[in-house]
Amino acid sequence: MKRKKTFFISGIDTNIGKSYATGYIASQYMSKGYKTITQKFIQTGNVGFSEDIQLHRKIMGIKLLPEDYVLLTSPIVLPYPASPHLAANMQKTTIHCESIANATRALERKFDVVLIEGAGGLMVPISENFLTIDYIQQQKYPVILVTSGRLGSINHTLLSLEALKNRDITLNSIVYNTYPKADKYIENETARYLKEYLKIHFPNATFDIIPEINIDQNKTD
Ligand SMILES: Nc1ncnc2c1ncn2[C@@H]1O[C@H](COP(=O)(O)OP(=O)(O)OP(=O)(O)O)[C@@H](O)[C@H]1O
Ligand SMILES: [Mg+2]
Incomplete structure (x- = not known):
């Protein structure tokens, strides 16, 4: 059996190409025979769906997956296009990372490779006292860091x-x-x-x- 792999895709900044990189790396794993899926850990600026997940599928050359329709691949979607902590505040809610981790674990049970796309960069706040890098450290995910020239x-x-x-x-x-x-x-x-x-x-x-x-x-x- 192939070893299971989960990676956290971060970047040096927002808009650096994390979604493009995630879709591209996913298609590379798929072409090597790995059952591969992507996840957007927190999506802001959307309602009821994640446009980053749609972009991943387009780059992977596949249609939306059943896991996309049940929002396992986008467990937190918030409408205000901002940092997760602000987007959550605007909805008078807080982000529970355990629900994200549970969704990732459900994907890990079914797929060989799970690529989790972050939101913005490493130090982006998820809540007042918890950063994206805290979550990565807690979950022990290896990082793929997107940069540019x-x-x-x-x-x-x-x-x-x-x-x-x-x-x-x-x-x-x-x-x-x-x-x-x-x-x-x-x-x-x-x-x-x-x-x-x-x-x-x-x-x-x-x-x-x-x-x-x-x-x-x-x-x-
Ligand atoms: N390799 C690429 N080929 C073509 N266009 C690209 C590429 N990388 C980035 N882009 C362009 O730059 C924009 C930003 O890239 P992308 O959406 O992947 O950034 P991101 O880091 O995922 O942003 P966010 O923080 O909002 O998730 C894309 O909409 C696309 O127009
Ligand atoms: Mg993106």
Whole structure:
């Protein structure tokens, strides 16, 4: 039997390409024969469904799964497009992480690989006194960190790596998103620098590249 794998996909910032990376990595696992599903641990800015899950399925080239319809893949969906703690406050509710962890465990029972997409970056608050990185540490998930070649990425990436190291969280990989195209000298230097940094500080982590993806070419029917 193949070993079960669950990863938490975080990024150096919101809008860095976590959803694209999650869908792309899921399709890679699928093509290697792993039964694979993705989950959005907290979705804000939607009502009753997760647009990130829809995007994952589109990139994976599949239709919505039964687990999507029963919201196992998006256990917390809040309408206000903000950090989870604020989106929850706006609804006069609090986020119970145990319900997210239960949903993930249900997916783990049925799938070989579960890719959990975060919301924003590592230090995003889930509630007043509990951060996304606290949840990752508590659940012992290895992290896939999405970055890019835009100006500022080296700084944001090293800050994220420092935070992971500080809490003994395993870094599985850095995923370098090649979209959007930026200054090619900055892009090349960012990739080179981060690869060298990993070799020294995280020798067991890999450096993977996400190409530009045209989702209109991914037919789901
Ligand atoms: N590899 C890629 N190929 C094509 N477009 C991309 C790629 N990566 C990112 N994009 C574009 O950038 C936007 C932001 O990417 P994405 O939605 O994956 O970010 P995110 O980190 O998941 O954001 P959020 O924090 O809101 O979940 C996408 O809507 C898409 O237009
Ligand atoms: Mg996303």
